[in-house]
Amino acid sequence: MDYDQTLDYIYSFVDYGLKSRYKYSPDTFDLTRMRTLLARLGDPQRRLPSLHVAGTKGKGSVSAMAASILRAARYRVGLYTSPHLNDFCERIQFDDQPISHDTLSSLTTELRPVFDSLPGVTTFEITTALAHEWFARQRATFGVFEVGLGGRLDATNVLHPNACAITSLSYDHIQLLGNTLPEIAEEKAGIIKPGVPVVCAPQSSDALEKISSIARDRGARLRVIGRDWIASRDSVSDAGQRFSIQPSTALQPEVGEWAPTPFDIPLLGQHQIENAAVAVAMIHELRMQGFEVPLEAIQRGLATVSWPGRFEVIRDSASSKTIVLDCAHNRDSASKLAATVKETFPDAHPALIFGASDDKDVEGMLAELLPLSSRMIVAKADHPRASNAERLAETSRQIGVARSVNVAHTVADALADARGGPEQIILVTGSVFLVADVRLLLKS
Numbered sequence: 001m002d003y004d005q006t007l008d009y010i011y012s013f014v015d016y017g018l019k020s021r022y023k024y025s026p027d028t029f030d031l032t033r034m035r036t037l038l039a040r041l042g043d044p045q046r047r048l049p050s051l052h053v054a055g056t057k058g059k060g061s062v063s064a065m066a067a068s069i070l071r072a073a074r075y076r077v078g079l080y081t082s083p084h085l086n087d088f089c090e091r092i093q094f095d096d097q098p099i100s101h102d103t104l105s106s107l108t109t110e111l112r113p114v115f116d117s118l119p120g121v122t123t124f125e126i127t128t129a130l131a132h133e134w135f136a137r138q139r140a141t142f143g144v145f146e147v148g149l150g151g152r153l154d155a156t157n158v159l160h161p162n163a164c165a166i167t168s169l170s171y172d173h174i175q176l177l178g179n180t181l182p183e184i185a186e187e188k189a190g191i192i193k194p195g196v197p198v199v200c201a202p203q204s205s206d207a208l209e210k211i212s213s214i215a216r217d218r219g220a221r222l223r224v225i226g227r228d229w230i231a232s233r234d235s236v237s238d239a240g241q242r243f244s245i246q247p248s249t250a251l252q253p254e255v256g257e258w259a260p261t262p263f264d265i266p267l268l269g270q271h272q273i274e275n276a277a278v279a280v281a282m283i284h285e286l287r288m289q290g291f292e293v294p295l296e297a298i299q300r301g302l303a304t305v306s307w308p309g310r311f312e313v314i315r316d317s318a319s320s321k322t323i324v325l326d327c328a329h330n331r332d333s334a335s336k337l338a339a340t341v342k343e344t345f346p347d348a349h350p351a352l353i354f355g356a357s358d359d360k361d362v363e364g365m366l367a368e369l370l371p372l373s374s375r376m377i378v379a380k381a382d383h384p385r386a387s388n389a390e391r392l393a394e395t396s397r398q399i400g401v402a403r404s405v406n407v408a409h410t411v412a413d414a415l416a417d418a419r420g421g422p423e424q425i426i427l428v429t430g431s432v433f434l435v436a437d438v439r440l441l442l443k444s
Contacts, residue, residue: 001105001108001109001112002105003101003102003104003105005105006101006104006105006108006109007088009108009112010088010108010123010126010127011123013115013121013122013123013126014120014122014123030120030153031153031155031157031158033118033120033121033125034125034128034129034155034158035158036118037114037115037118037121037125037129038129038132038158040114040117041111041114041129041132041133044132044133044135044136045132045143045158045159046160047136048078048135048136048140048141048142048143049141049142049143049161049162049286049291050142050143050144050145050159050161050162051063051066051142051143051144051145051161051162051163051164051165051282051286052145052147052156052157052159052161052163052164052165052191053066053144053145053146053147053164053165053167054147054150054151054154054164054165054166054167054188054189054190054191055147055165055166055167055168055169055188055201056167056168056169056170056184056188056330056332057167057168057170057271057330057332057333057336058167058168058201058271058272058274058275058278059146059147059165059167060081060146060307060310061167061267061272061275061307061310062165062167062275062278062279062282063079063081063144063145063146064079064081064305064306064307065265065275065276065279065301065302065305065307066144066279066282066283067079067093067096067144068096068301068302068304068305068306069279069280069283069293069297069298069301069302070142070144070283070293070297070301071095071096071301072296072297072298072300072301072304073291073292073293073294073297073301074297075141075142076094076095076138076139076140076141076142077094077095077096077140077141077142077143077144078092078093078094078131078134078135078138078140078142078143078144079093079094079096079143079144080092080093080128080131080135080143080144080145080146080156081093081146082124082127082146082148083432084436085308085309085432085435085436085439086436086439086440086443088104089101089104091127091131092104092127092130092131092134094134094135094138094140096306099130099134103134104130107130107133107134108126108130111129111130111133115129122155124148124155125155128148128155128156131145145159145161147188147191150187150188150190151166151187151188151189151190151191152186152187152188152189152190152191153187153190154190154191156191157190157191159191160193160196161193161196162196162285162286162289162291163196163197163198163199163282163285163286164191164192164193164196164197164198164199164282165198165199165200165201165278165279165281165282166185166188166189166191166198166199166200166201166203166211167201167275167278168201168202168203168271168274168332169181169184169185169188169201169203169204169207170330170331170332170333180206181203181204181206181207182206182207182209182210184207185203185207185208185210185211186210186214188211189210189211189214189215192211192214192215192218192220193218193220194218194219194220195218195219195220196220197220197221197222197223197285198211198215198220198221198222198223199222199223199224199225199278199281199282199285200222200223200224200225200278201225201274201275201277201278202224202225202226202274203224208224223251223281223285225274225277225278225281227248228247228248228250228251228281229245229246229247229248229251229277229280229281230245230246230247230248231243231244231245231273231274231276231277232244232245233270233273234262236268236343236344238268238313238344239266240264240265240266240267240268241264241265241267241268241272241273242262242263242264243262243263243265243273243276243277244260244261244262244263245263245276245277245280245281246258246260254288255284259295261295261299262299263276263280263298263299263302263303264299264302264303265302265303265305266303266304266305266306267305267307267310267311268311268313268340268344269311269336269337269339269340269343270336270339270340271336271340272310272311276302279302280298280302283298308325308439309325309326309327309432309435309436309439310326310327311324311325311326311337311340311344312324312325312326312439313344314442316419316426316442318419319419319420321418321419321423321424321425321426322345322424322425322426323425323426323427323428323438323442324341324350324425324426324427324428324429325428325429325435325438325439326427326428326429326435327429327431327432327435328365328429328430329356329357329360329365329430329431329432330360330361330364330365331361331364331365331367331368334364334365334368334369334429335368337368337369337427337429338368338369338371338372341372341425341427342372345425348423348424348425349372349373349374349423349425350372350373350374350423350425350426350427351373351374351375351376351377351417351418351421351423351425351426351427352369352370352372352373352374352375352376352377352427352429353377353379353411353414353415353418353426353427353428353429353434353438354366354369354376354377354378354379354392354396354429354430354434355378355379355380355381355386355387355389355392355411355430355431355433355434356386356387356392356430356431356434357383357385357386357387357431357433358385358386358387359385360387360430360431362387362392362395363395363399365430366395366396366399367399369427369429370396370399370403372427373403373427374403374421374423375403375404375405375406375421375423376393376396376403376404376405376406377405377406377407377408377414377417377418378390378392378393378396378405378406378407378408378414379408379410379411379413379414379434380411381411381431381433381434381436381437382411382433382437383431383433385433386431386433386434389407389408390407393405393406393407411434411437411438411441412441415438415441
C-alpha cells in the first residue's frame with residue numbers, strides 16, 4: 001500500500017474521531033480487544049517505561065513537554081498524541097520526528113493481517129498499536145502517551161506506566177463522559193493504576209475529591225499542582241514565559257534539595273505554566289524511581305518544546321498582521337485563550353475567524369470570544385464534523401453581543417477577509433480542524 005492507500009485502510013475501520021455521537025461504553029470501547037491486538041504483536045507496550053497523560057485540556061501540551069525533557073536527558077523518546085494538525089504521521093513521533101509516510105505504509109501493510117483478524121477493531125486502536133510497535137522497533141527507551149478520549153476505556157489504557165497525569169478538567173464530550181465534573185473526573189482517573197504515582201493539575205474541589213478517592217483506593221501516590229508543587233510566573237513576553245516551581249513545605253523532606261531554578265517555556269498563557277508544572281512533577285516521580293533526568297535537562301527540554309496550534313503566534317508577511325492560532329474547542333479553553341490574548345495584546349480587538357464541530361459548546365465559546373473581538377468571520381473547515389457556517393453565524397447573532405458577522409464560503413475566503421480588514425491581530429480558533437486548514441494556507 002502507498003501512503004494514501006494506507007490512510008484509506010486505517011480510516012476504513014470504525015473511526016470515532018469522525019463521529020459526533022456514539023455510545024461510550026465497554027460495548028464500543030473494549031480494552032480486551034486492544035490487549036488481544038497487542039498480544040498478537042508480542043506486547044510491544046511492555047518493552048519500555050512510559051508516562052500516560054489524560055485530561056480535558058492541556059494533555060497534549062504536557063505530553064509534548066515531558067517528551068522534550070526526556071529527549072534533553074538523552075532518552076530515545078516515542079511520543080503518541082491525537083488528533084494531528086496537518087499530517088496523520090504527526091500522531092506517532094520518535095525523537096521529535098514523525099513516522100515517515102513510507103514507514104507508516106510498510107508497517108501497516110505488514111501488520112494488516114493482524115488487524116483484519118480482530119472483529120470490531122477501530123481506527124484509534126490500530127493507530128495506537130502502530131505507535132507501540134514502531135517505538136519498540138526503534139528501540140525507544142521511553143514512551144509518552146496521550147489519552148485519546150476519557151481514560152478508563154481508552155485504547156491507551158492498556159499501559160502500566162511509571163507515572164501518569166490528569167490535566168485540567170472541564171466540560172467536553174459531556175454526552176459521553178458525564179454532565180458533572182466529578183463524573184468526568186471519574187472517567188479520566190480511570191488511567192490510575194495500583195501503586196503508580198499520579199500528578200494532577202489544579203481542579204475544582206469536587207473533581208479533585210473524586211480523583212483523590214480513586215488514587216487512595218488504588219494505593220497511588222497523588223501530587224497536586226498548587227498544593228504539593230507551587231508554580232509562579234516570573235515574567236512574560238510575546239516570545240514565552242519564565243516561571244519557578246517549588247515543592248511545598250510538606251513535600252520538602254521527600255524531594256530533598258531543590259534549588260530555586262527558573263524555567264522558560266515558549267508557550268504562552270497562565271495555563272501553560274500549570275501544564276509545565278505537571279510535566280516537571282511527573283519527571284520528578286521518574287527521578288525518584290532512579291531515572292537520570294538532570295535539572296539542566298528539565299530546563300532545556302521546556303525551553304525547546306514545540307506544540308503548534310496552541311497560542312501559536314505567526315507574523316504574516318502577506319498582510320503584515322499578527323495571526324494567532326489556537327485549538328481551543330470548549331468554553332474553558334476559550335476563556336483561557338481570551339485571557340491570554342488580553343495579556344499578550346492588551347490593546348487589540350482582533351478579527352475572529354471561528355469554526356467549530358457539531359458537538360461543541362458553541363454558545364459558551366462565543367460568549368468568551370465575541371466581547372474580545374472587533375468582528376467575526378465564520379468558516380467551515382474541511383472535516384466531516386465541522387458545523388455549517390450559516391448555523392454558527394446565526395448562533396453568534398442570538399448571543400446578543402454587538403459584533404458584525406460575516407460568513408465565508410471557504411477557509412481561504414475567511415483568511416482573505418481578515419487580512420483585508422483594519423485589525424492588526426487575527427485570531428483563529430474554535431476547532432483543531434480550522435486551525436489546521438489555516439496553517440496549511442499560511443505555509444503555502
